[in-house]
Amino acid sequence: MNFLFMRRVERTQLLRTRLDSVIIMSVIPASRVTTSATPPAHVVREELSRYLGPFTSRNAVQMMAKQSAGAAPDSLTLAQIPALLEALGPMLRTLLGKGGADKVVEEIQWKLGL
Amino acid sequence: MKLRSFLPWLCGALLFAGPFASPPNALIFYRSMLLGAVLIATIGSISAARAFDRGDQLFTTWAVLAGSYVILTVRYVLRLLVTIHVMEMPVTLDRVLLIVHNIGVPVALWLFVRSWRTTGLAGPMSRAAASGSTLAGFGVALLIGVFPLMRGIQNTDPAVLVSTLGDMVSIALIVPLLMPALGLRGGLLMYTWLYLALAQVVWLMYDIWAVARPRAGVTTAWGLAIDQALRAVALLYVYAAAAAQRRALAQTQDTSPRTAGQPVISESPMTS
Numbered sequence: 283m284n285f286l287f288m289r290r291v292e293r294t295q296l297l298r299t300r301l302d303s304v305i306i307m308s309v310i311p312a313s314r315v316t317t318s319a320t321p322p323a324h325v326v327r328e329e330l331s332r333y334l335g336p337f338t339s340r341n342a343v344q345m346m347a348k349q350s351a352g353a354a355p356d357s358l359t360l361a362q363i364p365a366l367l368e369a370l371g372p373m374l375r376t377l378l379g380k381g382g383a384d385k386v387v388e389e390i391q392w393k394l395g396l
Numbered sequence: 397m398k399l400r401s402f403l404p405w406l407c408g409a410l411l412f413a414g415p416f417a418s419p420p421n422a423l424i425f426y427r428s429m430l431l432g433a434v435l436i437a438t439i440g441s442i443s444a445a446r447a448f449d450r451g452d453q454l455f456t457t458w459a460v461l462a463g464s465y466v467i468l469t470v471r472y473v474l475r476l477l478v479t480i481h482v483m484e485m486p487v488t489l490d491r492v493l494l495i496v497h498n499i500g501v502p503v504a505l506w507l508f509v510r511s512w513r514t515t516g517l518a519g520p521m522s523r524a525a526a527s528g529s530t531l532a533g534f535g536v537a538l539l540i541g542v543f544p545l546m547r548g549i550q551n552t553d554p555a556v557l558v559s560t561l562g563d564m565v566s567i568a569l570i571v572p573l574l575m576p577a578l579g580l581r582g583g584l585l586m587y588t589w590l591y592l593a594l595a596q597v598v599w600l601m602y603d604i605w606a607v608a609r610p611r612a613g614v615t616t617a618w619g620l621a622i623d624q625a626l627r628a629v630a631l632l633y634v635y636a637a638a639a640a641q642r643r644a645l646a647q648t649q650d651t652s653p654r655t656a657g658q659p660v661i662s663e664s665p666m667t668s
Binding site: 331332333334335336337338339341342345372373375376377378379380381382383385386389 | 579
């Protein structure tokens with residue numbers, strides 16, 4: 283009896299979580315929501331790709347991920363992204379100027395919720 | 397390839413109206429059109445420089461390029477005024493302007509190449525392939541420039557020698573300018589480097605045409621039209637590069653998705 287009660291509570295909680303998710307997903311633009319399956323470095327790469335193209339953005343993120351965290355880009359956690367962005371800073375400032383680089387970094391931080 | 401990549405050629409084709417006019421009118425037409433083209437290149441370069449902050453590396457680069465084109469604008473104004481008999485050609489000033497312009501442009505192009513190198517980013521080719529291509533570019537520059545260079549050394553006018561050396565350096569920088577364009581392909585910044593390289597490719601074509609023109613079997617009028625059209629196309633590619641730079645920087649200022657001020661979400665609620 284107690285077991286059945288617990289199962290019902292669990293199912294209710296699960297449904298509530300899913301309902302919350304549906305509400306949040308419908309309010310928040312899709313561009314701002316990253317799933318846990320998407321590595322944060324992927325968001326950085328995608329954003330840089332608009333300016334640098336896919337080849338150079340991939341290379342830049344790979345090179346700076348190694349430099350800032352000594353790790354492969356896809357294994358970087360959200361907490362390691364600020365260091366990655368800092369490492370990318372000089373390159374972005376050269377190509378886009380200080381104003382442009384700051385805006386791109388802001389955009390990435392906003393997308394990742396940093 | 398976007399239509400704007402071909403726009404300089406379409407605009408340059410307008411100069412083929414020249415042979416249909418009388419020779420004196422054709423000269424005024426060419427000089428006016430070239431003045432228009434150099435003004436467009438100058439305004440474009442100035443506006444690209446203004447898009448950067450003063451401390452930015454590419455601000456200096458674009459400012460040097462803009463300065464060189466301001467000088468060329470003055471020179472083209474003088475030449476037009478001489479053509480319409482408003483004044484006599486101030487020979488010394490004309491030479492000084494030509495020398496300063498021919499130093500300024502290669503310096504600016506070198507600054508572009510240096511800016512790319514300071515990023516530490518690698519191009520799409522292996523180091524050996526990149527070095528080989530750069531050396532091949534230097535070889536072409538030497539091949540094209542060696543004959544005019546010999547003539548320049550023998551010439552008493554230093555402007556001829558400086559102009560030839562400037563051309564050779566600019567041609568030698570085509571490959572180093574194309575490397576970033578290849579690396580940046582698919583990105584907005586690609587167009588700046590591509591158009592800068594294309595401007596130098598057209599100057600290379602102009603130099604080849606200058607050598608080939610006497611043996612090409614075309615009439616003087618059409619030979620001159622091709623000569624002037626190539627100049628205009630090269631200048632318009634400089635404008636295209638500047639416009640591409642401004643477009644890329646304008647894109648960074650586009651903050652439209654952020655204006656909603658939504659709460660920050662970094663993990664999907666579905667997975668929590």
